[in-house]
Amino acid sequence: MNANPVQELPGTDDSPSVAELGVTGHAQQELHHRAWTTTRCQFGDSVFVRGVVEISNHCRENCHYCGMRRENRDLKRYRGRLDALLELLVHRRPGSITDLNLQAGEDPVAVREIAIPLIRTLRRETPLGISVCLGTLSKDLSTELLEAGATTYIIKFESSQEALYRSFEAPGTLTERLTHIRWLAGNGWNVSSGFISGLPGQGIDGLLGDVRAALDLPLIGCSISPFVPGESTPLRGATSGGFDPTLNAMALLRILRPNWVIPAVSALNIVGADLGYRGGLRAGANLCTINLTPPEMRGDYLLYKRDRFIMDEERVLSAVAHEGLTVSRKSLAAFLGSIAQVHP
Numbered sequence: 370m371n372a373n374p375v376q377e378l379p380g381t382d383d384s385p386s387v388a389e390l391g392v393t394g395h396a397q398q399e400l401h402h403r404a405w406t407t408t409r410c411q412f413g414d415s416v417f418v419r420g421v422v423e424i425s426n427h428c429r430e431n432c433h434y435c436g437m438r439r440e441n442r443d444l445k446r447y448r449g450r451l452d453a454l455l456e457l458l459v460h461r462r463p464g465s466i467t468d469l470n471l472q473a474g475e476d477p478v479a480v481r482e483i484a485i486p487l488i489r490t491l492r493r494e495t496p497l498g499i500s501v502c503l504g505t506l507s508k509d510l511s512t513e514l515l516e517a518g519a520t521t522y523i524i525k526f527e528s529s530q531e532a533l534y535r536s537f538e539a540p541g542t543l544t545e546r547l548t549h550i551r552w553l554a555g556n557g558w559n560v561s562s563g564f565i566s567g568l569p570g571q572g573i574d575g576l577l578g579d580v581r582a583a584l585d586l587p588l589i590g591c592s593i594s595p596f597v598p599g600e601s602t603p604l605r606g607a608t609s610g611g612f613d614p615t616l617n618a619m620a621l622l623r624i625l626r627p628n629w630v631i632p633a634v635s636a637l638n639i640v641g642a643d644l645g646y647r648g649g650l651r652a653g654a655n656l657c658t659i660n661l662t663p664p665e666m667r668g669d670y671l672l673y674k675r676d677r678f679i680m681d682e683e684r685v686l687s688a689v690a691h692e693g694l695t696v697s698r699k700s701l702a703a704f705l706g707s708i709a710q711v712h713p
């Protein structure tokens with residue numbers, strides 16, 4: 370892995386265009402190749418592998434694009450058991466993961482009763498870097514998570530278009546969400562954000578606005594998830610986001626932010642036909658995620674009805690090897706720590 374985590378590359382300015390986002394054919398191959406080269410130059414041939422475990426599917430929010438929204442009465446709600454999660458994560462986690470992400474709907478009960486004690490124990494008993502994706506929480510609760518030992522907060526802004534954000538009932542207001550992202554970044558967290566590519570009504574200009582909004586935030590990384598209509602959501606009849614614009618947006622982010630952490634998301638398998646997830650690795654992703662959510666809980670997440678698209682360790686390692694890459698032994702948390710030392 371490159372010793373200098375903030376190496377700059379030539380030929381990158383900070384103003385991506387609609388034309389770049391919409392490229393196809395040979396020009397698209399060139400864009401993705403440039404993103405690939407940028408990634409290899411920055412991170413070598415290795416990618417980070419992070420486990421994710423979903424600790425609760427309760428959510429007080431009501432986002433139209435998400436099956437966990439509070440008005441979805443079809444979903445059986447679940448919170449994980451602390452002892453079972455500890456047994457899994459301390460003693461039976463896959464050997465390839467160096468980091469762990471704890472994820473849930475916006476559920477402060479699960480944060481207090483599961484996430485915080487879990488993080489304290491993991492911090493004591495494992496070398497795992499720990500990130501959380503737990504929604505917009507109070508400043509006190511966010512600080513408790515940090516003090517327990519988590520270091521990265523994943524909080525997506527989902528859409529940079531105020532009207533879309535409001536119409537899809539995303540959490541709070543867009544301004545509040547962006548303000549909270551900046552607050553987290555200013556109060557000890559590495560912050561990774563994200564947005565959805567292909568939301569109904571977004572358009573290519575909207576996607577470009579999302580890329581620019583991400584570039585404008587104090588982030589260490591960003592995910593781009595193609596929109597996939599959930600069957601028990603108000604958007605169930607909508608069309609999925611496109612594979613190519615999603616990959617092009619990922620490639621642009623990589624070229625413009627060489628040292629960011631950009632995940633390949635499993636939803637690429639749904640919209641990306643044969644290439645799917647591996648297309649993300651070719652377009653600048655440097656993080657793979659292995660889903661560790663216990664099987665008895667998976668049935669309660671609508672996403673798992675598409676089980677064949679979920680990335681387990683075997684599928685991740687196969688995709689990584691297929692692209693001629695290797696798994697990093699340095700954790701994401703250690704990498705981010707090294708950036709902080711260079712740019713305190």
Ligand code: SF4
Pocket residue numbers: 428429430431432435436437438439473474475504540
């Ligand atoms: S996207 Fe997040 S905050 Fe919105 S309903 Fe789903 S879990 Fe809740």
